[in-house]
Amino acid sequence: MKILITGGLGFIGSAVIRRLIDTTNDEILNLDAQTYAASPEAVAGAAMSNRYRFEKADITDQTAVAQLFESFAPDAVMHLAAESHVDRSIDGPGEFIQTNIIGTFNLLQAARAHLDAHPELRQSFRFHHVSTDEVFGALGPDDAPFKASTAYSPRSPYSASKAASDHLVRAWGETFNLPIVLSNCSNNYGAFQFPEKLIPLTIIRGLRGESLPVYGTGENVRDWLLVDDHARALIKTMKQGSLGQTYLIGGDSERTNLAVVETICDLLDERTGLLTSGPRRSLITFVADRPGHDLRYAVDASVTKEELGWTPSVSFEQGLADTIDWYLNNQEWWQRILEERYSTARLGTEPTK
Numbered sequence: 001m002k003i004l005i006t007g008g009l010g011f012i013g014s015a016v017i018r019r020l021i022d023t024t025n026d027e028i029l030n031l032d033a034q035t036y037a038a039s040p041e042a043v044a045g046a047a048m049s050n051r052y053r054f055e056k057a058d059i060t061d062q063t064a065v066a067q068l069f070e071s072f073a074p075d076a077v078m079h080l081a082a083e084s085h086v087d088r089s090i091d092g093p094g095e096f097i098q099t100n101i102i103g104t105f106n107l108l109q110a111a112r113a114h115l116d117a118h119p120e121l122r123q124s125f126r127f128h129h130v131s132t133d134e135v136f137g138a139l140g141p142d143d144a145p146f147k148a149s150t151a152y153s154p155r156s157p158y159s160a161s162k163a164a165s166d167h168l169v170r171a172w173g174e175t176f177n178l179p180i181v182l183s184n185c186s187n188n189y190g191a192f193q194f195p196e197k198l199i200p201l202t203i204i205r206g207l208r209g210e211s212l213p214v215y216g217t218g219e220n221v222r223d224w225l226l227v228d229d230h231a232r233a234l235i236k237t238m239k240q241g242s243l244g245q246t247y248l249i250g251g252d253s254e255r256t257n258l259a260v261v262e263t264i265c266d267l268l269d270e271r272t273g274l275l276t277s278g279p280r281r282s283l284i285t286f287v288a289d290r291p292g293h294d295l296r297y298a299v300d301a302s303v304t305k306e307e308l309g310w311t312p313s314v315s316f317e318q319g320l321a322d323t324i325d326w327y328l329n330n331q332e333w334w335q336r337i338l339e340e341r342y343s344t345a346r347l348g349t350e351p352t353k
């Protein structure tokens with residue numbers, strides 16, 4: 001297959017590309033604008049393959065997107081490019097509207113034009129939109145996990161922009177017969193995750209003996225999935241998913257934020273020894289809550305498991321331990337980010353735009 005992947009220099013997109021290059025004969029065109037979140041190092045191995053091509057382009061640029069569809073003539077699109085950090089969507093929602101909504105609109109229009117020009121592709125073509133469980137809003141402590149039929153109720157600028165893009169994709173499927181499939185996944189963690197997100201932020205700050213910010217009381221719950229398990233599920237969704245379906249993907253690993261941070265502290269203590277001040281748990285600092293902080297996310301991934309024959313490969317505890325080892329062994333990667341473009345300072349407290 002010829003697969004156009006957007007956002008392939010990002011955390012999840014790069015994991016998808018590594019897996020596709022390693023395990024299939026597919027050809028990849030990686031379309032990425034190389035924002036602050038991009039990490040070319042994450043596809044350095046894949047880039048050595050003659051089945052991989054990179055184009056620096058912005059999905060908000062309709063002309064550039066249309067030209068890339070024409071020149072590559074994809075059999076499928078996996079659309080991951082997005083502004084992805086909730087805290088940044090509080091500080092500056094404009095980029096989220098542009099990339100996540102307008103960018104998705106441009107891709108949908110380009111896919112329509114592509115199929116009009118190549119009607120023979122219509123039967124096999126797929127436009128796969130990669131989305132988040134945050135579109136469904138917040139669960140109470142005793143609520144059943146989200147299902148594909150759960151009503152949308154986004155509450156942050158990020159999740160509202162992803163909900164809007166989900167709706168656009170479905171509308172293009174219904175109205176223009178675009179062959180679409182969607183997936184909504186819970187929180188990912190693993191190698192090459194940008195240090196703004198909870199798990200890498202805590203690992204890096206913990207290693208450096210810095211305070212570990214926990215928003216509010218730390219009782220908020222997220223469901224965690226290793227990025228490589230998500231990448232496997234995404235490839236199955238794109239290749240085997242039924243037309244028009246939404247697949248929920250999750251790790252069956254709900255944890256409170258406080259429990260996640262405490263576990264990271266203990267694993268770092270085990271690996272690198274205690275700080276001179278003692279165990280790292282003493283670095284935990286409760287800070288002002290995130291505005292509009294969703295209490296809990298959890299997904300029911302049973303349909304995805306049954307239909308696509310997918311299941312997570314590791315427990316959260318094992319995946320987290322492996323991830324900590326990865327950050328210990330790849331300090332150059334994150335140290336360069338800290339020097340060049342992100343200091344690990346708090347984001348998302350003061351709306352400015």
Ligand code: NAD
Pocket residue numbers: 006007008009010011012013031032033034035036037038039057058059060079080081082083084085099103130131132133162184185186187188189194
């Ligand atoms: P990320 O922030 O790590 O990477 C995003 C990538 O998109 C970057 O390489 C960036 O350069 C690129 N990009 C951003 N704006 C662009 C634009 N205008 N044009 C072209 N490229 C652009 O994100 P991620 O964590 O890998 O998430 C990928 C997708 O998965 C997103 O759509 C996100 O909503 C979704 N998702 C993420 C998670 C998670 O836990 N990280 C969970 C569920 C769903």
Ligand code: TDX
Pocket residue numbers: 084085086087131132133134186187188196197198199201213214215220221222257290
């Ligand atoms: O310093 C922190 N302290 C803290 O308590 C940070 C950065 C976060 N948190 C909390 C907020 C959340 O409850 O930890 C939880 C996880 O936060 P993030 O890593 O920012 O992720 P989240 O907001 O849950 O969203 C993530 O998962 C779903 C991704 O960023 C999204 O792209 C994805 O859709």
